[in-house]
Amino acid sequence: MTNLEFFVDLAVTGTVLGLDHTSTLAEFEACFALTHASAYPDSLVTDAGLVEFGWQRWHGGDPWTATYFGAQAHRLDRLVEQEQVESPLQARYGEFPARVHVDDLLAATAAAGYPLRQVPERDENCVAYWSPVSDMHVLATAGNSTDQNSTDRNSTDRNSTDQNGTGDPVPPGTVLKMLGPQPWWPWHRYLGRELEFAAHARQLLSAERSAWLDAHDPVDEPPEVRRDWWGCLTTMVWRKTKEPGPVVALHREAAERAVCTVAEAALAEIGVLVRAHGKGVPAGSTDEATTRWLAHVPPAGDLRSDRVLRNQIHEVGQGLPHLADPALAEAVRPWLDLRPELLADGRVPRLVTD
Template sequence: MRGLPFLADVVETGEVLGLDPQLPPEKIGEVLGDYAENHWHDAMTRDYGLVEFSWLERPDGNGWWGHHFTVQVHRLSRKPNKTAGKVIRARYGKFDKQFPFEVLRAELERRGIELIEVDKGAGLGAREYWNPAAHVSIFVIDEDGDPINGMVWAISSADMANFIATRPYKGQDKALWRVLKHLMPLDDAAREQWAEDVDEPYGWWLKQFQLLRERIESRDQPKDREAWIRLQFWVIEHGAFTDAQRALLYDGCRWIGEYYPEWAALVPTVDQVVRRCLDAITGDDLTPDTKTLVDAARYHAEQVEDPALAARLREWTARRFR
């Protein structure tokens, strides 16, 4: 089908013409050209016809952070070649109006790409499939009687790893809370002894982390908030996490010091977070996981104190945008 290689390339690589969703607006514009721009509160979307890129404004007001892109495949149904635009057609040629999911899946299977079906509940009118290697989701119309049933509606960058990992523990909050309440009064030695007998996967530990975050955010826990914060960091250190996952979880805890200055001393410093992110990078290839770690680190670039660490971050950032 005409245009099929473009869709397959997006799903395979997690990029549009080499552009990933974390790049700043000016980098996207250099390649895709003209756009229509929309703003909602702290979010901005630039519409390039077939493709949209979205960003969130940095909390310090200094620029934008990439959030996601969406290939609006359904827009091809009217004027496919005009919608695709000159830049995309220059590489991929003309486009058909519709793309059956089974045709796209067959092409992806030919390339050795396996998709995971994401179950978000019935009645949504669409099925979702995810390529974990590229962090990309495919949305497929799933409405009996709909003339476009089974057609690809959109392709979007999305990291569904955490959703899929914690899905088996949906509805088990009470049981998981009993574990956390058991751990709460224990000292580190007792907790470590308990952990030796626990053989739970990443998703179980991540769900514990998420429940702890909810408790820390709650306004009903001012007296024991410090204890919950300490327990959350213990879970990060002793849970079944990779170095990369652990680094990103620590980065995700930086908000605690901003919202609760009295507990800022418990939170890893900027240098500690950045060092963990860069240390977790394996290999020299700029994989989606590597880009995620570099992006998490470069968010703090202006606050890094160690000159050697700052130089190391600049090197990775330069590679990231080369």
């Protein structure tokens, strides 16, 4: 097995040297020298070589917010051959492999105690995996040794695919991209049932909400199945209405019925209210949701809980410009200051050596 520490750290912690989707553009630029940047009025891609961040902003004067980040692993062979792997990465991890095999990555993350989960992938030439801890998404060429139809991992047979931009075939099982955050998609479980949920949404919107949910909430299903059901329903209600009110009400119902935590529901509300850009948003709505989050902040202390809290601090920060109460904004700021300290080292504890 080659040196996989960087890729395991990325997959598990969801950070690159402590940077992630919650980081600012200034924090990225303080760590990496750019090799390429593609800039538009509302979007930006910062490419350091192996590491890439994508950014967006709603208005010209707004700060950039990261929409994705991670490693473009399909560039490894060229970067290693030309000795162009980013110097901050080499200073931390040493030499990099010219190629990462997905089986090696799966074995290493499982050995560290944070196994990846295979998820559906539309491209038949690829396989995909997802980290429940970090929401990182791993894309690899199909035909790895865990595939019943795979061949030797070093072959370049029909299962290989040109994903590195060189025109050369890529061996089966080669990791192409490790990007995030890509939270679990509820429709993975309910794919093909969009019309069913569209009907649910129409019925819910024309009925008394609590009574309809009492009759349809799949309370006897496993928690993860029930949670996905609620996720699909909420998504469809938003598509149907484009109004924050019904969606906010559903998030609150979800917390009351223990589908999610109070903090998760409050953050989901903030996200809806921010996306609505003030349309149909009652005064003080973001303040109310933020107050509920502050009263139910999850604990920190280990990798999993630190990852959750860092994400939540980032999400509550998105609502900061929309708060009406200055005192409430001041109560949020210490949490924003804490955010970069969580997972600042960016390493899986079990992989740290003296």
